[in-house]
Amino acid sequence: MYDIPSELTRIYSFLLILTVLTHPISATTAAAQELRKGFTATPDSSVTSFQPLLNDSVGNYSLGFLRVDKSQLALVVIHNPSKEQVWAAGKGLLSRWSSQTRLSFNGSLVITDARTRVLWSSHTHGDRVRLSNTSNLIIEKGGESFSIIWQSFDFPYNTLMEGQNFTSDMTLVSSNGMYTMKLGPDFIGFYAKFVASSDPGHLYFQHNPMEAKARVMEGGGPIRVVVSPDGFMGMYQNSTAPVDVQPFTSFQQPGTGNRRVRLEPDGNLIGYYWTRSSWLVDFKQVPDQCDLPSSCGPYGMCQRGKGCSCLDDRRSYTSGRCDTIRVSDDDLCRKKYTVLRKIGVELPNKEIMAYTIMNSLEKCARACEENCTCWGAVYSNTSGFCYTIDYPIQTIVEALDDTKVGYFKVREGAGKDNKLIGLWVGLGLLCGLVLLSLGIGGVFLYKRKSRGVKGYVEEDGGGVGPYKNLGSASFKSVELSVR
Ligand SMILES: *[C@@H]1O[C@H](CO)[C@@H](O)[C@H](O)[C@H]1NC(C)=O
Numbered sequence: 001m002y003d004i005p006s007e008l009t010r011i012y013s014f015l016l017i018l019t020v021l022t023h024p025i026s027a028t029t030a031a032a033q034e035l036r037k038g039f040t041a042t043p044d045s046s047v048t049s050f051q052p053l054l055n056d057s058v059g060n061y062s063l064g065f066l067r068v069d070k071s072q073l074a075l076v077v078i079h080n081p082s083k084e085q086v087w088a089a090g091k092g093l094l095s096r097w098s099s100q101t102r103l104s105f106n107g108s109l110v111i112t113d114a115r116t117r118v119l120w121s122s123h124t125h126g127d128r129v130r131l132s133n134t135s136n137l138i139i140e141k142g143g144e145s146f147s148i149i150w151q152s153f154d155f156p157y158n159t160l161m162e163g164q165n166f167t168s169d170m171t172l173v174s175s176n177g178m179y180t181m182k183l184g185p186d187f188i189g190f191y192a193k194f195v196a197s198s199d200p201g202h203l204y205f206q207h208n209p210m211e212a213k214a215r216v217m218e219g220g221g222p223i224r225v226v227v228s229p230d231g232f233m234g235m236y237q238n239s240t241a242p243v244d245v246q247p248f249t250s251f252q253q254p255g256t257g258n259r260r261v262r263l264e265p266d267g268n269l270i271g272y273y274w275t276r277s278s279w280l281v282d283f284k285q286v287p288d289q290c291d292l293p294s295s296c297g298p299y300g301m302c303q304r305g306k307g308c309s310c311l312d313d314r315r316s317y318t319s320g321r322c323d324t325i326r327v328s329d330d331d332l333c334r335k336k337y338t339v340l341r342k343i344g345v346e347l348p349n350k351e352i353m354a355y356t357i358m359n360s361l362e363k364c365a366r367a368c369e370e371n372c373t374c375w376g377a378v379y380s381n382t383s384g385f386c387y388t389i390d391y392p393i394q395t396i397v398e399a400l401d402d403t404k405v406g407y408f409k410v411r412e413g414a415g416k417d418n419k420l421i422g423l424w425v426g427l428g429l430l431c432g433l434v435l436l437s438l439g440i441g442g443v444f445l446y447k448r449k450s451r452g453v454k455g456y457v458e459e460d461g462g463g464v465g466p467y468k469n470l471g472s473a474s475f476k477s478v479e480l481s482v483r
Pocket residue numbers: 025029030031032033052054055059062080
């Protein structure tokens with residue numbers, strides 16, 4: 001009777017010894033240095049931040065599950081000493097941190113959820129997965145010698161590592177999804193998206209090549225950008241001579257470690273190098289904060305060398321912003337707005353913004369006033385340039401001369417004095433309550449009269465509806481005062 005279990009135990013311990021002997025590393029440590037077909041992993045419920053699954057040869061980088069906002073999971077590559085995230089599968093795609101979520105390698109690296117729905121896949125037929133010592137996640141095919149068939153460097157998220165080619169079919173996206181970097185035929189373009197529907201958004205910064213060593217040839221093929229281990233960001237066309245070199249402050253300094261550049265949540269591209277204990281900044285694509293599209297937030301004003309203030313003088317710049325409500329892509333013709341005019345302002349990077357020529361400020365302002373997708377306009381009295389803004393107003397730059405004037409639409413409630421808002425909230429609440437009780441009373445009476453009639457709410461919608469709307473409008477005001 002007791003023979004079978006003990007026999008099993010003996011077989012198990014034999015197998016265990018065999019595994020330990022044949023796989024001394026993978027059986028004793030948490031993360032392997034390569035993944036083979038048949039590999040699967042699920043998130044461990046006891047892990048609070050990061051669960052490594054695969055390391056590079058020196059242990060600088062790990063691929064693993066990152067826990068985001070307690071219950072979400074992202075598949076990322078991190079730099080171990082600093083815990084900085086340098087890559088994310090599917091541009092930060094999230095799944096649930098649950099034992100039902102699974103990463104497997106069957107030739108493809110695949111993330112599946114509880115219903116074995118494929119959330120992300122490398123779509124490959126490979127034989128092994130490894131991580132290079134510059135953080136490139138690589139899928140290779142072969143037996144004797146391996147060849148790369150897929151690499152994470154071809155699918156960047158917000159970071160470019162040194163040696164990684166950034167080509168015209170790739171984009172970098174900032175972690176907040178607001179900014180993207182893409183290559184044009186002969187420039188690096190930076191785009192901001194303040195309205196959900198606009199893709200890729202509007203161009204807010206452009207870097208053109210210096211063409212000191214080679215020129216960009218029309219029809220000479222697409223360009224690419226690479227961060228060099230020597231400390232510069234080079235742009236190349238099809239020759240080895242760069243068409244552009246942007247040197248970092250640590251240019252050609254010996255002994256500097258790995259480098260990376262990242263598109264930050266403020267829309268700047270920042271370069272870093274590893275000093276063996278921390279990442280130091282050695283490059284800023286946009287040197288002046290005021291040239292970023294939203295450096296002082298919505299309705300903010302950036303003063304060069306001084307900092308932030310608000311477009312509306314009656315408001316003070318506290319806790320990093322000026323407005324009290326989140327401006328979204330509302331239809332400005334149906335929603336009420338007030339107008340804010342400001343003397344001595346201009347758009348950041350106006351050199352690359354589109355304009356029309358008008359012979360007076362009033363014409364420029366009127367063109368915007370009559371247009372439901374226009375949020376504001378900036379007019380230069382000397383040149384006659386009229387710039388219209390077709391996204392919610394972000395940061396405007398203080399100009400040195402008073403001939404540049406801004407016209408901005410401010411959505412009701414957004415630029416008002418707090419006391420006034422309080423009063424309106426009070427009145428709104430009172431009206432809401434009165435109307436709500438009237439409404440309930442009305443429905444109650446109606447219900448009593450038409451007992452047994454189905455669907456009275458739909459039929460009576462005309463009467464109840466407006467009360468509902470008012471009710472929700474006053475709730476919006478409450479939200480306003482809370483923030
Ligand atoms: C992989 O890296 C993690 C984090 O640094 C470490 O805990 C683990 O021991 C490493 N595994 C191997 C095989 O180097």
